[in-house]
Amino acid sequence: MTGELVLNPGREKSVLLRHPWIFSGAVQSVKGNPVSGETVDVVTSKGDWLCRAAYSPTSQIRARIWTWSQDEAVDEAYFSKRINTAIVNRQQLGLFKKSDAIRLIHGESDGLPGLVADIYGRVVVIQALSAGIDPWKMEIARILKEQTGAECIVERSDVEVRKLEGLDEFTGVLIGKEPAGEITINEAGLRFGVNVLRGQKTGFYLDQRENRMLAGNLAHGRRVLNCFSYTGGFTIHALAGGAEDVLSIDSSAEAISAARRNMELNDLPANRAIWMEADVFQALRNLRDRAETFDMIILDPPKFAPTAAHAARAARAYKDINLLAFKMLRPGGLLFTFSCSGGVTTELFQKIVAGAAQDANVNARVSHWMTQAADHPVALNFPEGHYLKGLVCEV
Ligand code: SAH
Numbered sequence: 001m002t003g004e005l006v007l008n009p010g011r012e013k014s015v016l017l018r019h020p021w022i023f024s025g026a027v028q029s030v031k032g033n034p035v036s037g038e039t040v041d042v043v044t045s046k047g048d049w050l051c052r053a054a055y056s057p058t059s060q061i062r063a064r065i066w067t068w069s070q071d072e073a074v075d076e077a078y079f080s081k082r083i084n085t086a087i088v089n090r091q092q093l094g095l096f097k098k099s100d101a102i103r104l105i106h107g108e109s110d111g112l113p114g115l116v117a118d119i120y121g122r123v124v125v126i127q128a129l130s131a132g133i134d135p136w137k138m139e140i141a142r143i144l145k146e147q148t149g150a151e152c153i154v155e156r157s158d159v160e161v162r163k164l165e166g167l168d169e170f171t172g173v174l175i176g177k178e179p180a181g182e183i184t185i186n187e188a189g190l191r192f193g194v195n196v197l198r199g200q201k202t203g204f205y206l207d208q209r210e211n212r213m214l215a216g217n218l219a220h221g222r223r224v225l226n227c228f229s230y231t232g233g234f235t236i237h238a239l240a241g242g243a244e245d246v247l248s249i250d251s252s253a254e255a256i257s258a259a260r261r262n263m264e265l266n267d268l269p270a271n272r273a274i275w276m277e278a279d280v281f282q283a284l285r286n287l288r289d290r291a292e293t294f295d296m297i298i299l300d301p302p303k304f305a306p307t308a309a310h311a312a313r314a315a316r317a318y319k320d321i322n323l324l325a326f327k328m329l330r331p332g333g334l335l336f337t338f339s340c341s342g343g344v345t346t347e348l349f350q351k352i353v354a355g356a357a358q359d360a361n362v363n364a365r366v367s368h369w370m371t372q373a374a375d376h377p378v379a380l381n382f383p384e385g386h387y388l389k390g391l392v393c394e395v
Contacts, residue, residue, distance in 0.1 A: 006028045017381065083105065106377055114165075125153075192236070208388075215234050224297070232258070314343065346369075
């Protein structure tokens with residue numbers, strides 16, 4: 001018998017609004033001893049059928065909904081259909097014309113809670129972020145191989161959030177031969193080496209694609225400071241766009257070595273780029289003390305606030321770096337400032353940046369509101385899917 005979750009009275013509301021998460025507090029009882037990741041039926045306190053979901057006994061998110069249709073089974077055909085829809089959506093948006101590195105599946109927003117899949121040329125990298133995906137990962141890998149023609153499917157489930165789901169971390173090749181070294185991808189005509197087994201996230205920050213292109217378009221003749229530069233995404237776009245020079249800062253030596261290789265891949269003159277392995281918080285203070293100034297500053301820090309509970313501490317960190325950046329911008333300069341923290345809303349982020357400008361005694365206007373690229377869509381029934389916020393501020 002299929003396991004069953006019975007909800008507390010009234011707690012069917014969010015399910016009926018099609019929010020894909022069922023929290024532990026909504027569950028009255030569990031029938032049939034389902035194991036972690038198993039598909040269960042979810043019913044109201046009166047026994048009315050609501051949806052089919054993946055059970056996760058250790059997580060606060062006790063179940064993630066697969067389907068609201070009683071006649072839709074959760075089987076291989078189900079995954080095949082959802083994966084196909086996600087890929088076709090991206091084709092229809094023309095995304096494969098901009099790059100051969102694209103997020104194919106963006107979890108809940110593509111109707112596949114807990115699953116991320118990114119394609120890099122002929123390699124697909126998947127991440128299983130919830131208990132419900134784990135039992136299906138080999139089927140998912142086979143379907144992705146078949147639908148994309150990829151040679152190799154890699155799993156990068158080396159992420160903290162798996163602990164909350166009671167799962168161990170895992171990294172490895174699921175199908176095909178391990179890629180030898182870096183895969184070279186093409187983003188808007190520029191080339192980047194991506195190490196899918198050792199790089200951060202699944203290898204590259206695909207969500208910033210559009211924003212890197214915008215920075216490239218606005219960089220001509222500017223002296224640029226790129227903070228949290230990773231493998232040089234914004235740096236390479238800025239130099240290709242005619243920036244005078246770019247100073248890039250990151251704390252990862254490995255990322256900086258990869259960035260230098262990316263300079264060569266694009267035949268960009270090494271003397272226009274300076275790479276600094278340092279902590280950005282300290283490095284910005286040193287630059288300020290030396291009275292350095294720039295025409296464009298990029299701040300793309302890691303997630304300071306995974307949830308709203310960390311918002312206050314995160315706000316101080318954002319304020320700090322944005323304040324220092326405003327102080328070093330020349331008149332007419334542009335600040336590209338980002339937050340990828342789910343716990344910080346667009347409104348809060350804008351307030352923090354406004355406070356930083358005020359304290360720096362700078363008048364600034366927002367010329368562009370930026371967000372995650374279109375291959376990271378946000379389902380309207382899942383606003384949590386919107387995490388990347390960015391402002392271009394002109395001083
Ligand atoms: N803008 C990049 C992605 C940045 S990801 C791109 O478009 O590809 C964030 C980066 O910040 C990572 O490379 C990480 O190594 C670096 N980082 C994290 N904390 C840091 C710190 N305190 N100082 C400097 N770099 C840091």
